[in-house]
Amino acid sequence: MKSDVETTAAAVLADITEMLRELLEEYGLEDADITMETKFHDDLELESIDLVTLSGHLRERYGERINFATFIADRDLEEIIALTVGELVDFVVEALR
Numbered sequence: 827m828k829s830d831v832e833t834t835a836a837a838v839l840a841d842i843t844e845m846l847r848e849l850l851e852e853y854g855l856e857d858a859d860i861t862m863e864t865k866f867h868d869d870l871e872l873e874s875i876d877l878v879t880l881s882g883h884l885r886e887r888y889g890e891r892i893n894f895a896t897f898i899a900d901r902d903l904e905e906i907i908a909l910t911v912g913e914l915v916d917f918v919v920e921a922l923r
Contacts, residue, residue, distance in 0.1 A: 862912030
């Protein structure tokens with residue numbers, strides 16, 4: 827696990843981008859442009875099972891402090907569908923502080 831000093835938004839974005847590229851590879855979309863504004867559903871076409879897989883990768887990488895279920899628990903379906911990579915990056919950075 828990285829130290830808090832290393833856990834910048836840029837580092838977390840790079841980690842999440844790598845995780846997403848692995849997920850997208852099975853759909854032939856590993857070259858998709860991934861930025862803080864990228865939407866999981868609209869831009870990357872991820873399904874709920876993909877988010878479960880991503881959640882597992884996040885927990886493996888960062889430990890128990892990263893709980894994806896907690897991250898989405900207070901959101902309604904439209905908010906979950908509209909989630910951006912940047913929102914997840916911000917959540918991870920905050921949770922690791």
